[in-house]
Amino acid sequence: MAGSSQDRSLREELTCAICCELFSEPVMLDCMHHFCKGCIQEYWDSCAHVPSCPQCRRKFPSRAFRTHYLLAGLVEKVRRCGSEEHQQKMQKHLEDALQARQKELENLLQRKRVVQEDICSLTKVSGELNFKIQSEFARLHQILEEEERAVLAELGEKEERSLAQLHRHVGQLEEGMEVLQRGIEHIKLTLSKMEDVSLLEVESLDIRPLVHVEMQPALDLQHYRDSHSGPLQYIFWRQMLRSICPAPAPLTFDPESAHPNLVFSRDLTAVTERNQAQPVPVSPRRFRQCVNVLGSQAFDSGRHYWEVWVGSKTKWDLGVAAETVDRAAKVKLCPENGYWTLRLRNRTEYWATATPWVRLTPRQPPRKVGVFLDCQEGTVTFFDAGNMSHLFTFHQVSAERYCPFFSTCFSDGRANVEPMRLCHLAL
Numbered sequence: 001m002a003g004s005s006q007d008r009s010l011r012e013e014l015t016c017a018i019c020c021e022l023f024s025e026p027v028m029l030d031c032m033h034h035f036c037k038g039c040i041q042e043y044w045d046s047c048a049h050v051p052s053c054p055q056c057r058r059k060f061p062s063r064a065f066r067t068h069y070l071l072a073g074l075v076e077k078v079r080r081c082g083s084e085e086h087q088q089k090m091q092k093h094l095e096d097a098l099q100a101r102q103k104e105l106e107n108l109l110q111r112k113r114v115v116q117e118d119i120c121s122l123t124k125v126s127g128e129l130n131f132k133i134q135s136e137f138a139r140l141h142q143i144l145e146e147e148e149r150a151v152l153a154e155l156g157e158k159e160e161r162s163l164a165q166l167h168r169h170v171g172q173l174e175e176g177m178e179v180l181q182r183g184i185e186h187i188k189l190t191l192s193k194m195e196d197v198s199l200l201e202v203e204s205l206d207i208r209p210l211v212h213v214e215m216q217p218a219l220d221l222q223h224y225r226d227s228h229s230g231p232l233q234y235i236f237w238r239q240m241l242r243s244i245c246p247a248p249a250p251l252t253f254d255p256e257s258a259h260p261n262l263v264f265s266r267d268l269t270a271v272t273e274r275n276q277a278q279p280v281p282v283s284p285r286r287f288r289q290c291v292n293v294l295g296s297q298a299f300d301s302g303r304h305y306w307e308v309w310v311g312s313k314t315k316w317d318l319g320v321a322a323e324t325v326d327r328a329a330k331v332k333l334c335p336e337n338g339y340w341t342l343r344l345r346n347r348t349e350y351w352a353t354a355t356p357w358v359r360l361t362p363r364q365p366p367r368k369v370g371v372f373l374d375c376q377e378g379t380v381t382f383f384d385a386g387n388m389s390h391l392f393t394f395h396q397v398s399a400e401r402y403c404p405f406f407s408t409c410f411s412d413g414r415a416n417v418e419p420m421r422l423c424h425l426a427l
């Protein structure tokens, strides 16, 4: 390593030219050469002549040298660095550093693997979504094309019927004209013979009556045109909506399942909590602890979507419940107990009641919540039905039959008295 070659040259610099060891009590002569104090004294002792430098041979008038403290300190440091203990410490230090880097490398490698897996998964899921979106659009195109064909076919039939009628009329008129023509010819012929025949004969001549061709109602072209005009795109879009699956289901509440405090609108699409129990028949289907109610329809297959108006209520729960949920007990709303719900608390806190709960932060408070149940996929998805932005999806949803689930929560005086409503698509 670069460090060790530097060490070596430093060590050489700090080596006494006499004993070839690291300086011991280094001293400097006037010629600026260094030696161990002991070495130079011994050297000078051994030669009888004037003192001189063993390296450059310069002669000195006396045995004079200066102790070099800075050099002594440096030598001490180099000597310590060369010690076994220091070596071991350094080795340990380097081994630790190596290990730490190897571990970090492994860590980065692992993270890279995860990210690469994410890349693969993302590509795969995007492909699946792409396919799904394309097939949904293909279905819409198909519906639209079928609608177009049906509308054009109807127009064609109408045209054909009217044309046939008109052609028939033309035929009748032509027939009449022919008969009349023949009559005219006959009368003309008779007229030309008037002088030759007796009046008696003329009277016996066959003069056929006038032809009568039935009047047909005039073609109302304006009506024909008008009946196929108007806001055509909207008309076709409305017709198309009938074929869309799933379209918002026109659900109603099931009052028999409702907690006695709940009261309903006559059409069973609005519910509110009255702060006191109403006289209701006893039913094993009734929620007895919490102010809950189910939808009147249960689902065991297919895909279903419905929308719930929550307006500016300050708290509510809604979503899907297994038909078998315990309605007599006060039960925590969570998937383990057969509930897949969204909830609002304290006006602004939105939660998905997964385990553990998930706090949601919608861009704006949803006033209408869309619930999408896919029995095949086993998912329940919530949307802000105002702009159809996604709020939350439960996976691994499983039950024999699913019921739309609602809880108005307590009215708290007037704070939360606003009814919860089931939205029906008004077309």
Ligand SMILES: [Zn+2]
Residues within 6 Å of the ligand: 016, 017, 018, 019, 020, 021, 023, 024, 035, 036, 039, 040
């Ligand atoms: Zn020496």
Ligand SMILES: [Zn+2]
Residues within 6 Å of the ligand: 029, 031, 032, 033, 053, 054, 055, 056, 057, 058
């Ligand atoms: Zn010298």
